Amino acid sequence: MLRRRIRLAVQSTAIAVSFVFLFAVVAFAQTDRRQNAPGQFDFYVLSLSWSPSYCEAARERSPDRAPDQQCAGRPYSFVVHGLWPQYEKGFPSYCQVPAPRLNRNIVGSALEMMPSPRLVFHEWDRHGTCSGLSPNAYFEAMRKARAVVKIPEDYLALAKPITVNPGQVVDAFLEANPGLTRSNIAVGCDRKRLTEVRVCLTREFGFRDCGEITRRACRLNKVTMPAVRGGAANAAEP
Structure with missing residues (x-):
């Protein structure tokens, strides 16, 4: 028994x-059967980081640490965080390990859009290798994507911290970018600050819907946008 x-x-x-x-x-x-196959994806997300929030959060985490290049050099407002290949659900990453190396000219050119070499290398390794493009072509695609999105004038040289509703930021981007709709854009935040704006683009760099991205948008009613370093001086320039 x-x-x-x-x-x-x-x-x-x-x-x-x-x-x-x-x-x-x-x-x-x-799951998506194309997982991590270079060049096999549905659309791009252009992530624009609000640099003053990054720098303020970095100071809070490590007040005694010397600021990195993004927070000690020229003043930044919205900067390109990355151009990310996406699936309709999920996204590929690190599609080539090790990733093809970037030469000095590519990095120098990317720094016109991005605030630090470390970010350039990270974004290429994690996201650029999934584009199916060469390093030159990927950063050229990033340049084209960035050119599609106009930053609202009020955010170019923010002279003092402001408190906003994320919807206000979306409205400002919609007004500055004809053809952009609420289903194409999402505002990100941490517990108190606006951190980034994500814009969804077709592979040909037109605005497109992206439900999974917009569903993960900031849910806070109010967030802070720290001022751009030297924003008052920049705003005073003709």
Whole structure:
């Protein structure tokens, strides 16, 4: 009797394990089959980071640490965080390991859009390798994507910190960019600051809907936008 119970228990366990395995296989089959295949994606997200928020958060985390290049050099407002290939659900990353190296000229050119070499390298390794493009072509695509999106004038040289509703920021981008709709853009935040704006683009750099991105937008009613360093002086220039 005892042996029979043990045998039945083993059989039940085996059946349960089989169901778990089958469920895992089905779940895997439902994920995007192009996972991490370079060049195989549906659209881009252009992520524009509000640099003053990054720098303020970095100071809070490490007040005694010397500021990095983004926070000690020229003043920045919205900067390109990255151009990210996306699936309709999820996204690829690190599609070539090790990634093809970037030469000095490519990095120098990218710094016109991005605030630090470290960010340039990171974005190429994680996202650029999934574009299916060469380094030159990827950063040229980033340049084209950035040229599509106009930053609202009020945010170019913000002279003092302001408190905004994320919807106000979306409205400002919609007004500055004819053809952009609420289903194409999402504002990101941490617990108190606006951190970034994400704009969804087709592979040909037209605005497009992206439900998964907009569903993850900031849900706070009010967030702070710290001032741009030297913003008052910049605003006073003709």
